[in-house]
Amino acid sequence: MPKSIFLTPGPSELYFTVPDHIQTALRESICEISHRSKQFENVVRNTVSQLRTLLNVPEDYYVVFTGSATEIWERSIQNLAMDTTYHFVNGSFSQKFYDFSIALKRHAVKFEVPAGQGFDLENLEIPAVAELICVTENETSSGVTFPLSDIYKLREQYPDKLLIVDAVSIAPYADLDLTKVDSMFFSVQKCFGLPSGLGVWIFNEKCVQKAEALQKEGLAIGTYHSILSLIKDAKNSQTPSTPNMLGIYLLGKVAEDMNRKGVKAIRQEIDYKAALMYDVLSKNKKFELFVKEEKFRSQTVIVANLESESAPLINQIKEQGIVLGGGYGALKARQIRIANFPTHSKETFEKVADLIEKY
């Protein structure tokens, strides 16, 4: 049986060059060498350098590795807020970021809207005591995006607060100006099309200073992974623990491939595929776009409700060798979620669009 193509929002289809890179990694003993060796330091250096190019990371921002994005929810709260965090919540992932703050005994304040909706910043008032603003740039559970212009507005209105962006299901699609945020992070099994189990955390000097201040106050900022321990080893292109060496290697190779292709071309393809899919979904009466306001519609995770159960459609498309995502949480049974990541080809999207049109 031919391999299926995964349009699920994570894990998702592997970036098309990954199988070859895995072969090379095995030949080069990437999983067997010491993580303290010169050879592995070079791997880390290449990955960081490719990411800096791909994501246009300012020179004075740090790039470090963790086990997952979930870990960065925890670490960022431990390192960047003593008392109060502020969260925009409109789905399962942004809610979890908020939950982690409460679990870590912070005072967490949320601006919550129902799943499928974005945030109106018109009358926004973030309490003066909030130290850290947490934005989920692309709420993967509901397909809602947080527009870049709104992120920049937050920076303008609250220049003294730390601003962190969860970019898990959108980097490197969004052209986020990192100089306008203090930190951003992602994991690799979504847009990057890599095996799961690796988080990437980018932050500036302000974050380092905050972590130092919290540590001075006697707070626990993390045992093996804190901003301070991570940057100490990152200076030597190393990591505090034995990292996901294969993951770091593959990320460097895929970022290199993406740089070669050009991030602009990747973004244009994603825009083309999103426009195609939103168009057929809005024209077929059996479907209803979950995100009503166009400016909040995600380009990378497309969500639609069906008038009846989504399983028959998902099964029909599965027979064609393509796996769509189901809904999330309470809306599971009557929804589809379609990932639109760099590795998903126009041809695959045209095929799915055709099947949806005729459904």
Ligand SMILES: *Cc1c(COP(=O)(O)O)cnc(C)c1O
């Ligand atoms: C998937 C996802 C996460 C969690 O990523 P892990 O790699 O599972 O830790 C966090 N935030 C968003 C927006 C996600 O889509």
